[in-house]
Amino acid sequence: MAKQFQAPKGVSEYFPPRSAGFEFVRECLVEPAKLAGYQLLELPAFEDTELFNRGVGESTDIVTKEMYTFEDRGGRSITLRPEGTAGVMRAVIEHGLDRGQLPVKVWYAGAFFRAERPQKGRYRQFYQAGIEAIGLTDPLIDAEVISIADAGFKRVGLKNYKLLITSLGDAESRAAHKIDLMKFLSSQKLDEATAARAQLNPLRIFDDKRDEIIDMMAKAPLLIDYLSDESKEHFNSVRQYLDKLNIKYELAPKLVRGFDYYTGTTFEFAHSDLGAQSAIGGGGRYDRLMNELGGQDLSGIGYGLGIDRVLLAAEAEGILKADLAAPDLFLIPLDSSNSNDASSLALKVANDLRKQGVKVEIAFGDRALKGAMKAADKSGARYAIVLGETELNSGLVEIKAMESGKVEQVRIANLVKFFN
């Protein structure tokens, strides 16, 4: 027997019937961005490795141990994109999108890659939908970006999630805080691994899940208390906007995110029913990124939402409709032994209705009517029509409402009208 292939380790893949839920979630997450005037940016799945080294940050785990990096046939170092923002910035700079009116507002959705040990809600190939708004520092745009993410979750129907928000301040805020935090950490006894992480990015220690570290960090100085007046004012107005929008949030001064580029407003959406990988989305502002990648000195803000995790969350909450892929109409042609007129008519009727946006399926194969009806039932179709000799002759069909079982006579020529 030929070798049986298996998907590579840790990838997420979606096939029927669950793929309908995936598609639904993706649409829900993207739609609010489109409604707000964000436009599609379709990006390559791989980029110059250097882009991520500089964009994501050399000290991050993502860059140091989670990137799929390889040499292409021309000897270039290529990396499968581990996140979206760096690629967006590259494209914006390369194509001069920031030369026109600001802000630049774009959305993207697609696969991302990280060579991690897979776990619930954590995959080596996973899907994210995100937006970026570049070129405005107005706190209004911070609030809009957050509200668009929130609108996506609400569109899916999610309830058990919360918004965590903090500000990482500007460069001077962080510098002042870092001195005190390092002082604090050096006064504590840390194990080797933790001390190493503290060297790389002391904020990371706030993210440690061990009880003794959490207890220890309870007394650590918080960045939020070191914000410059400007940062403080910006953050306060973001919060005021959120209040006015009635978007509830929790102040999370210990919130740490995985990218080095965040400055100012930083946020994360956490879902309660997911286990360890609870973040369903996150993002924030980045003041320096564009400039560091060779572009203008513009600030931006954006987020990435985990489509896989939102699907998991929606399933955990039991809010996905079972019939997401169900057709409106199921057509059952019954050919007589010496003609296929019924099949031809079925195909024609299906095409006409589909032109009007009606979702129509045809019962294929030479199966008994009972079997075909069963297939109609399984499909979740709202209506079923049998097309046989009688119908061909009379031009009339019985359209059956599957749920109630009620039958209505309709002229074949009027079917389009019926479904309008």
Next chain:
RNA sequence: GUGGAUGUAGCUCAGCUGGUAGAGCAUUCGGUUGUGGUCCGAAAUGUCGCGGGUUCGAGCCCCGUCAUUCACCCCA
């Protein structure tokens, strides 16, 4: 990268102290004429993850390996 759990039909799982496979669901057909959801009957589907070892004999024991899964780490 570290630790735990698990790998038996498409799915969920059972399989006694080792004697060479079973259930439910799903699938297909049928319960006489062109109408599904319930019920009844029948059929089909397995290199028991893979490789090695122990044994007269292994789905069951041992070793290895691969995969899945949960947690750490990290993050979407």
